[in-house]
Amino acid sequence: MPDGHLSPATRLITGGRPPHIPGASVNTPVEFSSTYRAGGPIDYARVGNPTWSAFEATLGDLEGGACLAFASGMGAIAAACALIGPSAVVVVPQHSYSGTSALLRRREERDGLEVRRVDISDTEAVSAALAGAHLLWIESPTNPMMEIADLPALASAAREAGAISVCDNTFATPLLQRPLEAGVDVVVHSATKFLAGHSDVLLGATVTARTDLHEQLHIHRTLHGAIPGPMETWLALRGLRTLDVRLERACASAATLADRLSAHPRVDRVRYPGFGAVLSIEIAGGLPAAQALEQGVRLWTPATSLGGVESLLERRRRHAAEADTVPEALVRLSVGIEAVADLWSDLEQALENA
Ligand SMILES: *Cc1c(COP(=O)(O)O)cnc(C)c1O
Numbered sequence: 001m002p003d004g005h006l007s008p009a010t011r012l013i014t015g016g017r018p019p020h021i022p023g024a025s026v027n028t029p030v031e032f033s034s035t036y037r038a039g040g041p042i043d044y045a046r047v048g049n050p051t052w053s054a055f056e057a058t059l060g061d062l063e064g065g066a067c068l069a070f071a072s073g074m075g076a077i078a079a080a081c082a083l084i085g086p087s088a089v090v091v092v093p094q095h096s097y098s099g100t101s102a103l104l105r106r107r108e109e110r111d112g113l114e115v116r117r118v119d120i121s122d123t124e125a126v127s128a129a130l131a132g133a134h135l136l137w138i139e140s141p142t143n144p145m146m147e148i149a150d151l152p153a154l155a156s157a158a159r160e161a162g163a164i165s166v167c168d169n170t171f172a173t174p175l176l177q178r179p180l181e182a183g184v185d186v187v188v189h190s191a192t193k194f195l196a197g198h199s200d201v202l203l204g205a206t207v208t209a210r211t212d213l214h215e216q217l218h219i220h221r222t223l224h225g226a227i228p229g230p231m232e233t234w235l236a237l238r239g240l241r242t243l244d245v246r247l248e249r250a251c252a253s254a255a256t257l258a259d260r261l262s263a264h265p266r267v268d269r270v271r272y273p274g275f276g277a278v279l280s281i282e283i284a285g286g287l288p289a290a291q292a293l294e295q296g297v298r299l300w301t302p303a304t305s306l307g308g309v310e311s312l313l314e315r316r317r318r319h320a321a322e323a324d325t326v327p328e329a330l331v332r333l334s335v336g337i338e339a340v341a342d343l344w345s346d347l348e349q350a351l352e353n354a
Pocket residue numbers: 072073074075097099143168170171189190191192193202203204
């Protein structure tokens with residue numbers, strides 16, 4: 001059956017398998033070889049690897065483009081940012097992943113890149129900032145403020161301005177949002193998060209339907225050596241197989257927790273876009289209360305990162321690199337797949353004591 005007729009939840013399972021011939025292994029093996037006999041499609045493993053190809057085929061199919069695996073989300077982001085040269089103009093969300101912000105700030109200082117920071121949820125402001133721009137960076141929802149961008153409107157505004165559009169789809173995953181279908185040129189992922197899903201591996205990816213951009217990204221990966229290990233890629237592929245069931249549980253629990261937190265007297269504000277498994281809250285009592293919450297949880301783990309089976313929370317401003325427009329008392333919650341009753345009672349006891 002052609003995979004295109006199957007739903008995404010099924011294609012997560014069928015993608016990247018060995019050919020259907022008697023005796024073939026059902027699972028894609030991990031291939032550890034740095035070099036190949038001459039004359040084949042891959043001659044050296046910095047250029048390609050069959051385990052990467054299996055992961056790339058599966059994620060690329062879901063997003064609707066050609067995928068490249070990278071050593072980390074930042075590896076993929078750096079490759080996408082390298083699509084534009086020095087002194088180019090970039091429009092970026094004022095709240096985006098802190099590594100992305102730091103990378104662009106560095107290029108601003110060292111390469112003369114012009115960085116225009118915008119509220120990505122304000123479509124008019126973003127469109128106005130696009131005049132003369134070469135690259136539009138989108139994150140939606142944004143990390144950690146959970147703002148939502150109008151992807152189709154921004155993609156077409158970028159195209160009109162002659163700018164490449166890139167969307168970091170880490171928070172939504174292709175099951176909840178497919179930016180390429182909205183007209184965006186390139187999707188980047190930290191596969192470290194929901195895609196791999198078990199907080200045991202770092203991996204990144206780019207996906208694009210534009211062959212010119214795919215080629216540039218591939219050249220960047222090969223020449224910068226920004227390649228993942230076969231084992232890491234295999235772990236991420238194994239994680240992808242269960243993405244749909246993990247996400248279904250985590251999203252349902254996140255919605256329940258967002259409701260209960262909104263009604264809790266110790267919580268001033270809940271930022272939850274109505275989908276996904278990440279939310280941010282602001283605690284009454286400010287910084288000390290937020291710190292007490294981090295220290296008071298027993299089931300939740302106070303740790304950075306997100307998208308794993310285990311629930312994590314952290315006060316984002318504990319990182320010096322976080323934007324100072326993010327409230328001091330903002331705590332980001334990544335909801336895992338534990339029973340929601342247990343997650344809630346732990347949060348409740350920690351909030352009472354915060
Ligand atoms: C974690 C994260 C990244 C960076 O990915 P790494 O795999 O840690 O390099 C990029 N974007 C978002 C939205 C993230 O959450």
